[in-house]
Amino acid sequence: MKNLFCCCAVLLALCGCNNRSADSEKEAKAANEEKIDSQIMSNRLADTAVTVPAKTDADFLVEAASGGMTEVQLGQLARDNSMNREIKAFGELVIKDQTESREKLKNLAQSKNIVLPGEISNHQQRIKERLGKKKGEEFDRAYISLMIDEHRKDIREFERAAKNAADPEIRAFAIDRLPVLNAHLDSARNLQKKMGIPVGPPPYE
Numbered sequence: 001m002k003n004l005f006c007c008c009a010v011l012l013a014l015c016g017c018n019n020r021s022a023d024s025e026k027e028a029k030a031a032n033e034e035k036i037d038s039q040i041m042s043n044r045l046a047d048t049a050v051t052v053p054a055k056t057d058a059d060f061l062v063e064a065a066s067g068g069m070t071e072v073q074l075g076q077l078a079r080d081n082s083m084n085r086e087i088k089a090f091g092e093l094v095i096k097d098q099t100e101s102r103e104k105l106k107n108l109a110q111s112k113n114i115v116l117p118g119e120i121s122n123h124q125q126r127i128k129e130r131l132g133k134k135k136g137e138e139f140d141r142a143y144i145s146l147m148i149d150e151h152r153k154d155i156r157e158f159e160r161a162a163k164n165a166a167d168p169e170i171r172a173f174a175i176d177r178l179p180v181l182n183a184h185l186d187s188a189r190n191l192q193k194k195m196g197i198p199v200g201p202p203p204y205e
Contacts, residue, residue: 024117031115032058054166065116070124151185
């Protein structure tokens, strides 16, 4: 009985490690790649022309979904950890806008038969955990610096998709979201100046 208990404990520990090591974003990209490759092969074998999404388009939607979920969760941290009303309000704004975007993104991905991640990536989870340990002004400075850094990256990715996405509906989605992302970046920069936060990489490491 003792040996059986030990074996069960080891198995449970291994399962826990496997769950923690799984990366939802990578899994979604791999699933999409497999589906796209399979559909391309089916088209060739059946001599048909079923529309298949480009892998770059699928990756863009996966990354947009993962990034959006991350910004919602970081916005929730801002709401809970900050003592600054303007930081809290900015966090609430990001939550609202990204939640609305998530619904549009889910519908778009479903129509294109593209798999989206159900959780944020492991890298994003680590960033969230580091930020979550900060409180008060230290949190505010790290959060705003992070939002500036993340929105700059988002804007570059959305601008690229707005110009280069193979699917016109995905291009339209990227174009539609850019003004919101730029507005978030402007708001974060204004808070950065107002709070005297130095320009540089986010201090959340």
